[in-house]
Amino acid sequence: MEDDVSPVTALVAAAAGGEQRAWRELVGRYAPLLVSVIRQFRLTPSETEDVAQTVWLRLVEHLDSLQEPRAIPRWIITIARRESIRYLSSARRLRPNDPLDPEYQSVAADTGEPDEGLLRAEQHEVLLAGLAELPRRQRELLLLLLEDPQPSYVEISKSTGIPVGSIGPTRSRALERLRRSPPVRAYVAVSERTEPSGGDRHDATTLG
16 A cells, blocks of 8 residues: 555665665655755755765665665765765865856855754754655655745645645644654654753654
8 A cells, every 4th residue: 555664674675686666766765865965065966966876876785784774864874974075075176166157156055053054954864764764655745845935735736646635634644654753753762862851852843
């Protein structure tokens, strides 16, 4: 059924065995997380694609050795950061940079405090890791609701196939499932242990 989450463990085993459908499913689930991590380094679209391809190749090479497939999100985050830093320290500085080229226009600077920016990035990564655990239609719906500006319900219905009247209830079920996902539960548990008593609890599943 559509609402049954495909076990990540089974997907990894199938992809390691050469099943292309399973590999495409893994890429579809974790691509948003990978791109989000790389974009923190303010790479151009073409550079982001280069780094992403490298990370996917590394994952293919290590599928057989992954002892805990649910650790894939943390593995992707670590390798994406490592490859982005490597890219910045090598390929990018070896060619001239035209400041008038649209690809090289700077991403708007974050006006928040550094710690605040890191916290938001961490929460976003947790959110995307949790989304990877959801069924396809629920995942697509929540990703569309995260877009800025947010598409209309009519546009969302056309994109996902979910009737307009079912978007609200589907969103509620998806958010509840997201809150129960291992990445989000682990993040909330750590936050509750480390925050001062009476402080605001961080919620990685807030979607407007």
